[in-house]
Amino acid sequence: MSRGTTAEQAPRHTPGRSPKGERTRQRLLALAQEMLAEGRALEVTALAERAGVSASVLYRYFDGKDGLVAAVVHAFYDEYDAAVFSTPAGPGRGWLEQEALRIEREVAFLYRHPLGRAVAAGLLHEPAATRADAERQRVHEAAAARNIRRAQRAGELPASIDAGLAGAVIIGALRSALGEALGRAAPPPEAAVGEMVQAVGETVLRSRLAGD
Template sequence: MARAPIGRQQLLEAARAELLHSNGVVDLNALKRRSGLSTGALYHHFGSKAGLLVAIYEGYQAGLVAAIADDTIPAEGSWGVRERARTHNYVAYHFADPLAELLLDRISMEPEVAELEAGAIGRIIDSAAENIRRGQSRGEISAAVDADLAGACIIGALRHGIARQLGRDPRPSIETTTDQLWAFIAAALGL
């Protein structure tokens, strides 16, 4: 049975904690203190500080994809009922991750993370467009809606809308945020 590389998870956890503590900045000396590992361990596991940030973002993105996957929403019901549930999962995932606000704001500006995020968002937009086409084929969304454009607009609105909500003080509830985002999506699709 293969073991996880020694120190990799320790570095990821220490980096997440350091990002929260320092508002999105990872200082290598602070990371060494927090993790109890050397800078060499960081380079061994991630190649660079940017590689560490990419690994953190990849974990976040994988969790998001799992949280909004088809098997997480009701199999029965109209397209709108299912997609409102998916919107709720999207919001709940972001609200549950203490790093979400930083990942959507400061950390996403790092060039390596920005490139990764662009690809991830592109895949989610493609999935949204295909999902809209399924709603159109079922007669629940007008065929006049451009699925590709609507998918891009909806995912962009979700991503930036969530980032705004996460930064509010006090932060609105998951239900309030879901209701507001779903109202936008439903209006955009003429539901």
Template sequence: MTTPKAPRGATTRERLLRAAAEELVETGELEVAAVSRRAGASAGLPYRYFGTRSGLLIAVLDDFYQRLGDAAALRAYDAPTWAERERRRIRDWVMALYADPLAPLVLGGLVGDAEVATANTRHLHLLIELGARNIARAQRAGELQADRDSEFLAAATLGGTNAMLSVALTRPHRPPAEEIIAELWAVVRGAVGLPSAPAQ
């Protein structure tokens, strides 16, 4: 059985997105002409697919957050307790960002105009909303304190996670992923009020 081919337009769009991500990682900049050269495309082709340089940057951001969602944020974990599920999510979150060359740029504040900043904020708010619903379910189940604001907790844990990973990813010598996972879990556990784990 053969796998159906992606439509030509979708393939071209993916090629341009890949070239844009590579250009950002290598140079820290996004010049549309450089993306076209890297993709082996005509100078006007990115504008046909993305409209503007900002549109291309936003598409790169969207693609980045989709990968993060697939790897961790949108995953349903099969474990009996909230703590076990979220520890697994943190592991997958860290491993995904450690493996993604764009992560240091996105977490460090991708350079762009107000339109790009608005798109990034929209993604962050969606992640906070997902986190708040997740925490609220655990509160209703009696696994977390019910008197805490779930949205504030989600915002605090996401902000702390992104800040810690931004520091880790931009250090000259990255800390081992397992060390970051342990540090992040300690922060999240403390933020939501879970008791400390017993010493091993």
């Protein structure tokens, strides 16, 4: 993903909504993303002025300001999941290799997406954004746990590992590391962050391997 990626670049036509209406909705999403990426509170009046519509138009497409904010965060995570979890790792890779590639993709996505810094560094101050972010992080933790269980069934990881706890630790370490990195005026190289998170994950898993 490039720095220019925005919620406006992938409009989805909704049955019953005109093409013009869909463009207006996507425009509101894109402008709201810009405001949130800047660490600003979302002001409906200011957003409507930038979009060239009346403030009441927002309520035609979203469940108020909170609905718009949540839609922006969920759109961000939909792109995140498509870039990281829905992209095949390629044949012939062991579980640890696939995990390293996944971490590399996650770091790259958050570094490059316009909203990545605000999400990772905790700069989304809207309550609806915080709720949506927490919801999607729980989804990622569950996905990480399923990923570990698949490795256990394949015999690549021992059954003694608590997949739920390990998944939460790995996702939490990733988010903490990215929050620190992207919160800096000059973030460290992506590779350094990825290697650190991968080392933490391997330490968590190998602490169980050593005990078996």
